Amino acid sequence: MTALARQTQTALPTASDLRALVPGIVEPRERIETTFVAVGDRLTKGAAMLNRITRIFEALPQSLESPELHEASARLAAIGTESQAIAAVFATEQADLARLVSVVAAADHPISDLRRTVKMMGIVAINARVVAAGIVGDGDDFEVFTTDIAKLSESASRTIQEFSTVYRQLTDEVRRAAEQRAHFEAAHADTLSGLAASMDGSLEAVTRQRQASVDGSAETGRVSRQIGGRIASAVMALQVGDATRQRLEHVETALETLANLFDGNSVAGANLSSEEHDAALAAITSLQAAQLASAAEAFTGDVADAANALSDLATDARTIMVRSRDIYGQGKAGAQSPLAALSDQLRHAAEVLRDCETERGKLEIVAGAVQATVQSLLGHVEAVQEIEANMRLVSLNAAVKCAQLGPRGTALNVIASQLRELTGETVAAAETAMSGLHEAAGLAQSFGAAASGDAAGQVGQLEQEATAALGLLETVDQTLAEALGVLNLDGPKVVNLLGEAASSFADQSAISEAMADMHVLIVQYSADHIDPPSEALAAVLSALRTKYTMDAERRIHEQLFGKDLTAPPPVIASEASAEADLDDLFF
Numbered sequence: 001m002t003a004l005a006r007q008t009q010t011a012l013p014t015a016s017d018l019r020a021l022v023p024g025i026v027e028p029r030e031r032i033e034t035t036f037v038a039v040g041d042r043l044t045k046g047a048a049m050l051n052r053i054t055r056i057f058e059a060l061p062q063s064l065e066s067p068e069l070h071e072a073s074a075r076l077a078a079i080g081t082e083s084q085a086i087a088a089v090f091a092t093e094q095a096d097l098a099r100l101v102s103v104v105a106a107a108d109h110p111i112s113d114l115r116r117t118v119k120m121m122g123i124v125a126i127n128a129r130v131v132a133a134g135i136v137g138d139g140d141d142f143e144v145f146t147t148d149i150a151k152l153s154e155s156a157s158r159t160i161q162e163f164s165t166v167y168r169q170l171t172d173e174v175r176r177a178a179e180q181r182a183h184f185e186a187a188h189a190d191t192l193s194g195l196a197a198s199m200d201g202s203l204e205a206v207t208r209q210r211q212a213s214v215d216g217s218a219e220t221g222r223v224s225r226q227i228g229g230r231i232a233s234a235v236m237a238l239q240v241g242d243a244t245r246q247r248l249e250h251v252e253t254a255l256e257t258l259a260n261l262f263d264g265n266s267v268a269g270a271n272l273s274s275e276e277h278d279a280a281l282a283a284i285t286s287l288q289a290a291q292l293a294s295a296a297e298a299f300t301g302d303v304a305d306a307a308n309a310l311s312d313l314a315t316d317a318r319t320i321m322v323r324s325r326d327i328y329g330q331g332k333a334g335a336q337s338p339l340a341a342l343s344d345q346l347r348h349a350a351e352v353l354r355d356c357e358t359e360r361g362k363l364e365i366v367a368g369a370v371q372a373t374v375q376s377l378l379g380h381v382e383a384v385q386e387i388e389a390n391m392r393l394v395s396l397n398a399a400v401k402c403a404q405l406g407p408r409g410t411a412l413n414v415i416a417s418q419l420r421e422l423t424g425e426t427v428a429a430a431e432t433a434m435s436g437l438h439e440a441a442g443l444a445q446s447f448g449a450a451a452s453g454d455a456a457g458q459v460g461q462l463e464q465e466a467t468a469a470l471g472l473l474e475t476v477d478q479t480l481a482e483a484l485g486v487l488n489l490d491g492p493k494v495v496n497l498l499g500e501a502a503s504s505f506a507d508q509s510a511i512s513e514a515m516a517d518m519h520v521l522i523v524q525y526s527a528d529h530i531d532p533p534s535e536a537l538a539a540v541l542s543a544l545r546t547k548y549t550m551d552a553e554r555r556i557h558e559q560l561f562g563k564d565l566t567a568p569p570p571v572i573a574s575e576a577s578a579e580a581d582l583d584d585l586f587f
Helices: 003-009 015-064 067-106 108-135 143-188 191-262 274-328 338-379 381-452 454-523 535-545 551-561 575-586
Strands: none
Touching: 015 191, 015 274, 015 454, 067 108, 067 143, 067 191, 067 381, 067 454, 108 143, 108 381, 143 338, 143 381, 191 274, 191 454, 191 535, 274 454, 274 535, 274 551, 338 381, 535 551
């Protein structure tokens, strides 16, 4: 349809009619501004959080391979090995203590025999006095029967009493040591050997995590680079909002320009006659219809691309969260990372070793008491041996005296025989008791040395090593905990922000429909064929062209009117500066 043919069918619109079209352009333009500003804000915040998360987790493999963690792992491995060695020493010590208990208990019988012998000696001393008093005569010396045997009996009784008292003390000390050792075994049975096994298991778990961290770092880096690309794609896709807004503004300007021309106003120094209004209407509305159709088409496609880019970005964010939790822990509610679990276990190990050291201190006290008591008991051995010698001497003197008395000494000879018999029993009992007590002294020395020697010191050293390793582990674990804290705090926010940004485009079809409706209203004033514009109209079209900011607008303009109306194109920012602007906007 030509402009002239259309004019015969419909009347020209008034300037008011043309201006009435403008609100239909303003409404989608304002919606675009509101929507894309909100989406851009969410993308900016989400991208910043996501970049922070990816940077933190890209750096974690270095933390897990740090010298501090290697040193802590080496210390823990040493703790496990030394714990097994100390457990073996404790087992030997237990055997020595059990033998000590047995030896001390075995000495009870010969010491009881000594006490019985001394008691019988007291009876013999009384009998000797009585018999000697009955046969005493002038010039007879019965001092061996009336005095020597009694003194020997008193001395032996006193010595054996002291000896028995110390022995009972030794028995109590050894029993206490056995009870203390039993308490130690009950509290810490298999603790040290179990500690070594659990340390090995935990170290293997940490080693697996470190390997998984190293293996996963490449994938994390790939996803991070992919995220960077998606952010760039989303940023570029969001430029459709600003581009469409500008194109709609140019349509508004063109409609206002046409309305001004219909009002008889001058535009770009040109005034149109009433006869030129029809040509201006056809040219400008056809141009704006084409511009609007092109803008709507680009908007629809680019909005879909932007929505997809944001959706993919949200998916990548979820991937980073899932992978990071799988590798570093807290992937499930209440779960711990192997490093955190090892820290907890090591903290418990330090407490166990501290308890072991406390129990060892108690054993050391008991072992010292046993040693002191055994030494005290051995100090009485000389007194027992002296009793033995004195009994032999008194028995010999009694036998000699009885031989001198002849028939009168028959009764006293019986007493001398009893004394010799008691002397023999004393010798046998003393030898048995002494052999057992000397063995007890050696065992007590061995037990005491074990309780206060290298093994005891190593327990305390192990506790110090565990505490030091715990400090190193906690430093690395704190870094990991902070990273997981950021992940748990910001991760869901990132996913929500990007999801909301993507869903914001769900109602963009309404904007496209609004532009399509405006296209229908504008195209009714256009023409199938546009005559070459007059000089005045060409000036107006050139003025409109100078406002274009996109090549797409210029191409449509040239397709309708050719290049003879082309004005010098405006300066377009270089790609480098455009990228810099995007960086300033989003990062």
